[in-house]
Amino acid sequence: MVLKSKIHANQIISDDNVSRFNAEAEENAPDEQVLKDSQQEFQLDLIAEIFEFYGFLHSLNRILDVYYKNRTVIEGPIEATFLPIKDCITNFLKVANGFNAQLKQLSVNEGLAEDSAVIQERFRKAIVYFNTETETKILEPLKTFAFTTDNQAVGADITKQLDDFEDLLTIKVLYFKGMVSGFNTTRFLELRAKSVFSGKEKPKKQRKTVINGTSNVELFETLRLLRNDIAEEQDLIHYQIFSQKTLYEMCETLPTTKQELLEVNGMGKRRVGKYGDAILKVIRDYCKAHDIETSPDIEFFEAPKPKQKGILRRSL
Structure with a gap:
């Protein structure tokens, strides 16, 4: 932009605060030492x-x-x-x-x-x-x-x-x-x-799933997949089938009977009753494939006792 004539000071609209600030800035301009201290x-x-x-x-x-x-x-x-x-x-x-x-x-x-x-x-x-x-x-x-x-x-x-x-x-x-x-x-x-x-x-790091808590890595993966399949089939959360800690313990103790499975933390009678057969089959197949000795298959759950009828009382 080119101006045809000079702009005079009285033609510029100025605010008192702006004028005061400009005046103070000129009076208090930083010297060499202030700049050096700031840089330091x-x-x-x-x-x-x-x-x-x-x-x-x-x-x-x-x-x-x-x-x-x-x-x-x-x-x-x-x-x-x-x-x-x-x-x-x-x-x-x-x-x-x-x-x-x-x-x-x-x-x-x-x-x-x-x-x-x-x-x-x-x-x-x-x-x-x-x-x-x-x-x-x-x-x-x-x-x-x-x-x-x-x-x-x-x-x-x-x-x-x-x-x-x-x-x-x-x-x-x-x-x-x-x-x-x-x-x-x-x-x-x-x-x-x-x-x-x-x-x-940077792409997000792919984190590995820890499975070095067990020596039976192959069994760990098979049981984990079994849990995933059951959870998906029954519309449940994975840990409702059995927890991660239970998974690790099964891979270490290798239960092959329902009695042994009940001794695993987190596996109560209800879970063993619902999922025990499938779990034990996976573990037995693994043990057989790797020549691991297993316990004999003994049914642990006791059959309900029949109610007694006609109890005779002897009068004194």
Whole structure:
């Protein structure tokens, strides 16, 4: 747009508040020291973000809480895996808090973190420590972790928290690998932007169903399929046939009679009466195929006793 004539000040509509703000901004323009202090604080905040692990606690606490409330329907090393990880995260919070306080003290004399050899040396040591601890105490246990449950809502809740936890972990590992040579503001901001897009593009992890709690894996799968078929046929939920813990116990104890089946936790007379024959057939076939000795087939349920009639009483 080209103006034909000059615009004079009295032709511009101005608000008193705007005018006052502009005047104060001109009078209080930041000098070189204020800009330097702000830059210094900004860099320290970015470093603190790299070593911040507080956000991990929500997912960890939720996983453990769901497990404690539903442990009877969950199979897998939840406590053995996540309690040590939680201890590691708690330790990270303490170490990071002390490290950040130390950097603030050093920056008083050292200036910008990027330009300080002392701060850069401390930063590189911190990167090595956090990266090593993360790999050995968090990543390694998660590689072999698996769980299973026949409660879909419980399984979905734990899986969601695991996904959230691993998304945060992926970002931290990206930072640790990318900043191993030292802190650089531009480099960190690039990594932060990359983490946003990589999280959206990454496909959801396919989690395996834990079946390493039994040596009879083939039987486990056959009984699980039998349970699925019965549940679908009778329009029932899987654990109404028998629970996951019951499934594991049957695979370990290998009951081949109704009496032995009744001794399995979760298998009462009613369930044995309804599903016992089908379950025992699967187990017997498995034992026969693998030359496993079985107990003789003895009917455990007692026949109802006939009511006595005509009881004679002797009068005294």
